[in-house]
Amino acid sequence: MKTLFFDCSSGIxxxxxLGALLELVGDEIWFLEQIEKLSIWGYQIDISKRESHGISGTFVDVRIASEDDALQSSGDCHVHMHRNLQDIEQLIRNSSLELDVKDLAIEIFRKVAVAEAKVHGKPIEQVHFHEVGAMDSIIDIVGTAILIRKLNPDRICASVLNEGHGFIDCQHGRMAVPVPATVEILANAGVPFRQVDVETEMITPTGAAIIATLAEEFGNVPAMKLKGVGYGVGSREIGYANALKVYVGESISNGDSNDEIYVIETNIDDATGEELGYTMERLLEAGAKDAFYTPIFMKKNRPAYQLTVLCEQKKIQELQEIIFCETTTIGVRYYPVKRTELMREMVEMQLPEEYAGERIRCKKVTTPGGETFLYPEYEDMREVAKKTGKPIKEIRNLVH
Structure with a gap:
């Protein structure tokens, strides 16, 4: 199982x-070409190597054009621009980026939007963000979504986040660290953090939203065969190496994984098919690992459906609220279960010339006995089928 681990001991x-993920992807030109699909102007991305207390890493500086067209470095500061969530979602939706990149970026933005709305006491539609609307945050968040799709991990974990203390100056004046938006984001997602003796901000709202969206669990580095590490250097002086460290590797498992997930269940006998379908869409968009319906008979022999949702513990509350909002049920049950997962890794397969020489990603699964099987990714097969006009079943049969 391909795993990413974010070491946030220097914050995020x-x-x-961007810097840490770029070191893992290793293709800056490709990355800049992808960012151009946003079709926005007025910025310049500078990517360079920088050292922080003896640690060399990648520093990404998004320089923004001011009113006099002079480029100014945004760094880690809170830059103000008047954009709301609808503006940003439209900008992303109208781009030529991949659909899953768009969805992930919008999910991250929405976490910041909800937090900003709560902090300012306004409906989400009326909030003009003091950070999320800034050009650098758009690049940071969309860029992160692009790089995550490229890495395509099966699992993302993170350490407990370290945050500093003291005060910082931003658009709304001087604020205590952690700033209110960061606190709301971490609280809403149940992300653990602790304060350390560093007198500055270490977790920005953008960084908080990124890790709150990506990470499935928080703790120590899981057992894995390490394949690489990326260092993303920050601009602030914190007294030690200010670098986000991201590991990539294969989780060590011989088919005896003890991962724990939760099952949410409820029985529904008076909802329409449209309502049930929409409920499932919302649950999956909100981060459920799986959701499905099973036909059942309830008391008095009434035909009904049992909704089953698989999720992480931190998602239980959010998913329950969706179920209560979108269905007619008046109660749910949930409980933890253990699951066993086979070892897996993502590999690429080159297709023959008659398929335009395309490459598709496949999950390579290994059984405890050492047998391996390849399972092609549907999205990749669909794209090849569209480009070549070949049946998708024919493309699947090429995988061996």
Missing amino acids: SGNMT
């Missing part, structure tokens, strides 16, 4: 995330 920000 948007540009630190």
Whole structure:
């Protein structure tokens, strides 16, 4: 299982995330070409190597054009621009980026939007963000989504986040660290953090939203065969190496994984098919690992459906609220279960010339006995089928 682990002992920000992931992807030109699909102007991305207390890493600086067209470095500061969530979602939706990149970026933005709305006491539609609307945050968040799709991990984990103390100056004046938006994001997602003796901000709202969206669990580095590490250097002086460290590797498992997930269940006998379908869409968009319906008979022999949702513990509350909002049920049950997962890794397969020489990603699964099987990714097969006009079943049969 391909795993990413974010070591946030130096905190996390948007540009630190970009730097660390860029070191793992290793293709800056490709990355800049992908960012151009946003079709926005007025910025310049500078990617360079920088050292922090003896640790060399990648520093990403998004320089923004001011009113006099002079480029100014945004760094880790809170830059103000008047954009609301609808503006940003439209910008992303209208781009030529991949659909899953768009969805992930919008999910991250929405976490910041909800937090900003709560802090300012306004409906989400009326909030003009003091950070999320800034050009650098758009690049940071969309860029993160692009790089995560490229890495395509099966699992993302993180350490407990370290945050500093003291005060920082931002658009709304001087604020205590952690700033209110960061606190709301971490609280809403149940992300653990602790304060350390560093007198500055270490977790920006953008960084908080990124890790709150990506990470499935928080703790120590899981057992894995390490394949690489990326360092994303920040701009602040914290007294030690200010670098986000991201590991990539294969989780060590011989088919005896003890991962724990939760099952949410409820029985529904008076909802329409449209309502049930929409409920499932919302649950999956909100981060459920799986959701499905099973036909059942309830008391008095009434035909009904049992809704089953698989999720992480931190998602239980959010998913329950969706179920209560979208269905007619008046109660749910949930409980933890253990699951066993086979070892897996993502590999690429080159297709023959008659399929335009395309490459598709496949999950390579290994059984405890050492047998391996390849399972092609549906999205990749669909794209090849569209480009070549070949049946998708024919493309699947090429995988061996």
